[in-house]
Amino acid sequence: KQEVTQIPAALSVPEGENLVLNCSFTDSAIYNLQWFRQDPGKGLTSLLLIQSSQREQTSGRLNASLDKSSGRSTLYIAASQPGDSATYLCAVIGGGTSYGKLTFGQGTILTVHP
């Protein structure tokens, strides 16, 4: 059974810092890995998607890497801003399926203070 773990559970940083969020998964046979952002009372917004054959993806100040063999992914946020404050979720599709049956981590609650 796939399990996804995110570390740290919560992170508070001053504006402008670069930061790294970690995600690990127990079964390396994944189809893809996605990073989402969840704002309070709102749905999930997909940030980055990494296919199992890829090593990293970048979008603006965000960079996500994937090491499938070790079961790890990191989300790097450069020059953090107060607007980045949210819960960040890592999720994988695997277990022999390639449809949208995601296994989520518990999330990292990020607070960026001015």
Next chain:
Amino acid sequence: NAGVMQNPRHLVRRRGQEARLRCSPMKGHSHVYWYRQLPEEGLKFMVYLQKENIIDESGMPKERFSAEFPKEGPSILRIQQVVRGDSAAYFCASSPRGQGVEKLFFGSGTQLSVL
């Protein structure tokens, strides 16, 4: 192009009542997924549906819960005889295809509170 629409946003029910949650996928999407987020827990997959078919319901509780996605109209998640433990945020997501799916598009969720 409107996103995934869920209603109601908030639903309050008393124990023993029925809850019906609705989800309209994005235009052109025929694959719908329901997820549940219990307090202090992560999001958990419940069910995957295509039009008129349940493809994977491995995450659905065996009793009281059912889901449908009719040929016409929204997908419905139905919870009969609700209990306090059903209180959670229920999210719907959609995609344009099944196998080989990439991004899922999520709705804003329905917050169910059982009194």
